[in-house]
Amino acid sequence: MSDAGTAASAQRFTELRPLLFTIAYEILGSATESDDVLQDSYLRWAEVDPCTVRDAKSYLAQLVTRQALNALRAGARRREEYVGPWLPEPLLLTEQDPSDDVVLAESVSMAMLVVLETLSPDERAVFVLREVFGFDYDEIGAAVGKSTPAARQVAHRARGHVQARRPRFTAVDRAENERITAEFMIAAAGGDITKVLSMLSPDVVWTADSNGKATAARRPIVGADKVGRSIIGLLRIGAGQPDVRVEMATCNSAPALLLYTADRLEGVFTVEIIDGLITNFYAMRNPDKLAALTAAREITRN
Structure with missing residues (x-):
């Protein structure tokens, strides 16, 4: 890849980094692990010719989701052996106030992240990509290694689990x-x-x-x-x-x-x-x- 192509790839990743971090964090509930996922995803992205990628946002979201799922599955044993209650890593936010976006505010709330922890890894990833970020089922299926109909079924199941457990959420003042x-x-x-x-x-x-x-x-x-x-x-x-x-x-x-x-x-x-x-x-x-x-x-x- 030319130097110009490398620079363009790095710039595109930087532009999308806040979105990609948010996806990883909502799947993992850990800012530390999300940083690791983004670092690994960037190294993989640097090896891709951007001319072969039609939609960088979709491509990178799928890449980050796959890496986050790998990390989530690898950490399942550690969470089983955890002493006392397990909570997500608190996420210190910038002065940018996400509270105007009710979907985003709810999706990163501690209460919702605790509910997401009750889902299977695939259910969690599919729910996050669909309900929070609005990705199409074919994109979601590619991210989690399932067919489009199977991704749709997982989304339906995950939505039902979350609705049964989700706490009441109101707009944040x-x-x-x-x-x-x-x-x-x-x-x-x-x-x-x-x-x-x-x-x-x-x-x-x-x-x-x-x-x-x-x-x-x-x-x-x-x-x-x-x-x-x-x-x-x-x-x-x-x-x-x-x-x-x-x-x-x-x-x-x-x-x-x-x-x-x-x-x-x-x-x-x-x-x-x-x-x-x-x-x-x-x-x-x-x-x-x-x-x-x-x-x-x-x-x-x-």
């Missing part, structure tokens, strides 16, 4: 959700249990992921009173530690709290809010899954 989260943290830090309980859904759930590598609840905590008192207790302990600070951020299209000890990131707590009440806390304490939080990511469906 980023500013309002950040206000609610900040108000809750002030109340919890002050030990105001009455205020705290008034801001929690009665069946709120606290789910923590540590893989046994950090202090965290090994089972989900359910119910406003238990969750509220647990958070107040955690904040009381944290207030007594030196060099502890909390920063607000946006992870997975939701408010998130980043907990630092000095300059070390110790945890990310993503907050899910529906109708003004907090319904879920997703606490990431596994240091392996915090490594990718060093950089904000751009996500897109286009």
Whole structure:
């Protein structure tokens, strides 16, 4: 390939990188593994003559999907041996606010990614490509190694599974959700249990992921009173530690709290809010899954 052709291929991949990353992340639930998939896919793409590719977007989406599926299947054993609840890697987002795109915001929400984890690898890839990104069934079939009719059947089955399990999702008001989260943290830090309980859904759930590598609840905590008192207790302990600070951020299209000890990131707590009440806390304490939080990511469906 000529130098001009190589440069053109690299530029096209760079232009599509946010889309390709989003596809990989929604299939894998891991920013770290998605970066590896994109690196491997780029090396494969560099060997392709672009003149032989009719639609680079479709070609690269299929390439990334195949690589992501390989990674997902390879990691299945590790997830079976995981200690405690498994959660997706939190995704720190850029200032670009995806909340106006309700489909994108829902598809990267922690709640939806947890639901996608219940699907088989093929079901997950097909659902993501069809329902989130709108690819044709022939493109999807090529990506997952199935005929077009078979891809359509997998999509129907996956859609049914997701609809049966998917939590309610409403359009995101980023500013309002950040206000609610900040108000809750002030109340919890002050030990105001009455205020705290008034801001929690009665069946709120606290789910923590540590893989046994950090202090965290090994089972989900359910119910406003238990969750509220647990958070107040955690904040009381944290207030007594030196060099502890909390920063607000946006992870997975939701408010998130980043907990630092000095300059070390110790945890990310993503907050899910529906109708003004907090319904879920997703606490990431596994240091392996915090490594990718060093950089904000751009996500897109286009």
